[in-house]
Each structure stands twice: as structure tokens, then as C-alpha cells.
Amino acid sequence: MSAQQEVKQSAAYLAQFRVWRGDPDGGGLEDFKVEVNEGEVVLDIIHRLQATQAPDLAVRWNCKAGKCGSCSAEINGRPRLMCMTRMSVFGRDETITITPMRAFPVVRDLVTDVxxxxxxxxxxxxxxxxxxxxxxxxxxxxxxxxxxxxxxxxxxxxxxxxxxxxxxxxxxxxxxxxxxxxxxxxxxxxxxxxxxxxxxxxxxxxxxxxxxxxxxxxxxxxxxxxxxxxxxxxxxxxxxxxxxxxxxxxxxxxxxxxxxxxxx
Missing domain, CATH: 1.10.1060.10 (Alpha-helical ferredoxin)
Structure with a gap:
């Protein structure tokens, strides 16, 4: 393994996520441990979660550049764009809670009816x-x-x-x-x-x-x-x-x- 690969591997860690799963009839928070790499944003982690553990997780997104406004959610209770919220703002031992926007009806999981x-x-x-x-x-x-x-x-x-x-x-x-x-x-x-x-x-x-x-x-x-x-x-x-x-x-x-x- 090269020195560059060793540095990259050491920069990765497992983050504790709590993600709201449900539909208009109800739901709740589910716990996941997801790999995080240097420079990633919350939307990257949600995509990895879909790819590895929760393929049926519903989330709305489009540009991943902070210009379409699609990936709005609440991260630790604060309304944010998932694509513009860097993982580096959270501690490695911090549990990150992702919930749908509270003011609008839930369609499924993180998707709301706006x-x-x-x-x-x-x-x-x-x-x-x-x-x-x-x-x-x-x-x-x-x-x-x-x-x-x-x-x-x-x-x-x-x-x-x-x-x-x-x-x-x-x-x-x-x-x-x-x-x-x-x-x-x-x-x-x-x-x-x-x-x-x-x-x-x-x-x-x-x-x-x-x-x-x-x-x-x-x-x-x-x-x-x-x-x-x-x-x-x-x-x-x-x-x-x-x-x-x-x-x-x-x-x-x-x-x-x-x-x-x-x-x-």
C-alpha cells in the first residue's frame, strides 16, 4: 500500500447517522453507521447509505451544487441543504440526525410535499x-x-x-x-x-x-x-x-x- 493510500484510508471513518424513515402514516428514526471520507458533504453520505444499506431510502436531489434547492432537509434540527453541509463541521463522534422539513407533509422518508x-x-x-x-x-x-x-x-x-x-x-x-x-x-x-x-x-x-x-x-x-x-x-x-x-x-x-x- 502506498503512502498516499495509507493517508486516504486513515482519513476515512465511520459516522453515526440517525435518519427518519416513514410515510404519511408515521415513521421514526433509524440508526446507521456509514463511512465518511475527507471532503464529503451530507448528501454524499446519504447516497452511500442508499448504495450500501438502505436502497429504498427516498431523498430528493438534483444538482449537488447548491443551486437547485432540491435536497432541503433538517440536519440536527437545523434546516439546511444536504449538498452544502460539509461533514467536517461535525465531530467524528457526533450523531448526525437527518429528518424531513417539518413544515410540509411527508411523502416518504426525507421527501416532503412542497x-x-x-x-x-x-x-x-x-x-x-x-x-x-x-x-x-x-x-x-x-x-x-x-x-x-x-x-x-x-x-x-x-x-x-x-x-x-x-x-x-x-x-x-x-x-x-x-x-x-x-x-x-x-x-x-x-x-x-x-x-x-x-x-x-x-x-x-x-x-x-x-x-x-x-x-x-x-x-x-x-x-x-x-x-x-x-x-x-x-x-x-x-x-x-x-x-x-x-x-x-x-x-x-x-x-x-x-x-x-x-x-x-
Whole structure:
């Protein structure tokens, strides 16, 4: 055996994993010991577990590069992407627990039904093009482009939706609350200098408050903390949207201005 092979062999170790197995009718955690090699991520270990011990383990994944958002799960209770969680962040004697996202119904094992999010996406009115301006003629300041570009980095892993306690701990809120991912989308459109929603009679601030549950958000920043793209969801989207919604509803000068514009 070469020295290089000896080093590689010594770097490998057996890790203790607890993985949730089950379906909508119930399930529980099962213990496994799985080989870990240097430089691997949690998704590598899940794949090895499928290949060697649990071929029927259900897990959703696609790109393995932190860009598709498919492999969302909870690792030791924290919502993470399995493909972006390195094994080196855990101690060799640490038991690593993998469970499905808690806010959504289980399909099987680590796969959850995230269709709630697509329903909410369809409820957000899309961009309204400005009248008299062709798509190739849109002009924006660079600072406005940069502001929207941050929100466009979202890979729709739905970790922010999963960790938000408004839906995570209160199933009954799902009908009235869009969640941070889609409130961020509303904020992006409301900040867009070319969005002609007001001219079409659509008040995005009003719909955010009245139809999408903006008032349920109490800005704990848990959504920002789990975002794998490091989007400042709370500071750059939700808080500004709340401020504009409050101005529209309670600021007397804004109220008077709206009255005058409606009269005109």
C-alpha cells in the first residue's frame, strides 16, 4: 500500500447517522453507521447509505451544487441543504440526525410535499409592464437593478418557508400567510421602478397586508439565518415592505396624498 493510500484510508471513518424513515402514516428514526471520507458533504453520505444499506431510502436531489434547492432537509434540527453541509463541521463522534422539513407533509422518508409553496407563488400577481414602453426599452438605475438582483438569487429551496414559525408551528396559518419567500417576491415587485401595478389598480402593499399575511411576520430573522444564498430577507425585503405598508395605512400625509390622487 502506498503512502498516499495509507493517508486516504486513515482519513476515512465511520459516522453515526440517525435518519427518519416513514410515510404519511408515521415513521421514526433509524440508526446507521456509514463511512465518511475527507471532503464529503451530507448528501454524499446519504447516497452511500442508499448504495450500501438502505436502497429504498427516498431523498430528493438534483444538482449537488447548491443551486437547485432540491435536497432541503433538517440536519440536527437545523434546516439546511444536504449538498452544502460539509461533514467536517461535525465531530467524528457526533450523531448526525437527518429528518424531513417539518413544515410540509411527508411523502416518504426525507421527501416532503412542497406544493404549498407553488400555490402561494401563483397567488402573487406578476410584474405589470409599463404602458407605452417595449420590453427592449426598459431602463433602470444600477442601484435598482442591484436591489432586485439580491432577491433573484433565491433557489427556492424553501428553507426559509420551513423555518418560519408562523407556518412551522401553526398549520392553520398556511391559508392566510404566504411566507417569507413570497413576501420577498412582493417586496421585489413593489420596489421595482418599472412595475406599473399602481396604474392598473393593484396596490401591492395592501395585498401584502390583507391577502398574504404580512402582519403575521414578527421579523425574528430566522428565514435570513437559514438562507443558503445569504439573502437578507428580513432586513432588505420584509422590514422595508412592512414600513411601506404601515406608511400607506397610518401616515396622515400619505393618507391625504392618496385621497387627493383618487379625487383627481
Amino acid at each position: 406544493s404549498f409553496n407553488y400555490t402561494k407563488a401563483r397567488e402573487v400577481p406578476s410584474f405589470v409592464p409599463p404602458a407605452g414602453v417595449a420590453p427592449g426599452e426598459y431602463r433602470m438605475r444600477q442601484e435598482d437593478v442591484n436591489r432586485s438582483q439580491e432577491f433573484r438569487k433565491c433557489i427556492e429551496c424553501f428553507l426559509c418557508q420551513n423555518t418560519c414559525h408562523v407556518v412551522r408551528d401553526h398549520e392553520e396559518n398556511k391559508g392566510a400567510f404566504a411566507g417569507p419567500r413570497f413576501l420577498m417576491r412582493i417586496a421585489e415587485l413593489d420596489m421595482h421602478p418599472l412595475d406599473a401595478a399602481p396604474a392598473s389598480g393593484l396596490d401591492r402593499k395592501a395585498t401584502a397586508q390583507d391577502e398574504h399575511g404580512l402582519g403575521y411576520c414578527n421579523i425574528t430573522k430566522c428565514c435570513t439565518e437559514v438562507c443558503p444564498e445569504n439573502i437578507k430577507i428580513t432586513d432588505n425585503a420584509l422590514i422595508p415592505l412592512k414600513e411601506r405598508a404601515a406608511d400607506r395605512k397610518y401616515d396622515p400625509l400619505v393618507w391625504l396624498g392618496n385621497k387627493i390622487r383618487r379625487r383627481e
